[in-house]
Amino acid sequence: MTNNFLSRMAVVAAGLLLSVAALANEGGDLQQSGTDLDDRASLQRGAALYMNNCSGCHSLKYVRYARIAEDLGLSEQQVMQNLNFTGGKFGDHVISAMTPEMGVAAFGKAPPDLSLIARVRGPDWIYTYLKSFYLDESRPVGWNNTLFPNVSMPNPLWQQQGLQQPKYGPKDAAGDRPVEGFTISQPGSQTPQQFDQTARDIAAFLEYAGEPAALKRHSIGVWTVLFLAFFAFLAMLLKKEYWRDVH
Structure with missing residues (x-):
């Protein structure tokens, strides 16, 4: 039963990929x-x-x-x-x-x-x-x-x-x-x-x-990456502080 289901899903996925490829590449290379x-x-x-x-x-x-x-x-x-x-x-x-x-x-x-x-x-x-x-x-x-x-x-x-x-x-x-x-x-x-x-x-x-929201998302993404980098730096410092006395 499981094998049949997986086989059907694989066929459906392959069909979707072929349909998308045909739609994106209709009539020639892009x-x-x-x-x-x-x-x-x-x-x-x-x-x-x-x-x-x-x-x-x-x-x-x-x-x-x-x-x-x-x-x-x-x-x-x-x-x-x-x-x-x-x-x-x-x-x-x-x-x-x-x-x-x-x-x-x-x-x-x-x-x-x-x-x-x-x-x-x-x-x-x-x-x-x-x-x-x-x-x-x-x-x-x-x-x-x-x-x-x-x-x-x-x-x-x-x-x-x-x-x-x-x-x-x-x-x-x-x-x-x-x-x-x-x-x-x-x-x-x-x-x-x-x-x-x-x-x-x-x-x-x-x-x-x-x-249109993609323009703002791009600009927000830069600040998000900077925030995550800063947060990771703080997390690293906090980890060092917690484990400083642990030998």
Whole structure:
């Protein structure tokens, strides 16, 4: 009975690990984003990039403008002038102007809320996804993505990145030719290195949006470690005092 139970649990655990791996690595290997939540400038740039390029379709319904201002060191005026394009109030959640009906009409499905995308996929997935768009005339919107094949959205950052054409490899067992790389047919406004930073900043901002408390937790963690080190030092001195007369 015990062996059967353990065997079943092992099968379930293996299945969960495979599911997580498939979800995290959908469509290809992930590139390291190098996000840093302690880099406030990166988070500020990421917020501006997200609001200007992504928030027209994707909401952040669990994040408020006021919380962004507090956490990222921005004033109310800066947030309302540079990050709020829907006319919402300072204390409102970040809601897209695009309704689900508009999304279905434009893309065939409503764009998802991205509040928790970094907690589900991870910042490396977001970073790789933003860099993996390429032109594909067979798709309804004219774009495809190697990490998320047949995605129903265009490249929101094509003006910065440029237009990527796919480089196909030899046919596989199924007769398909996988995309093995890209060539830039029309340069964007940024160099590849600059675009890497753009994708990194957006990934960092979405990582923050998935758990805003992480910023404070990081700072509190430093003081917690220092307290524990000091407490350990006091405990060592107390031990020596107690055992000083014991031979």
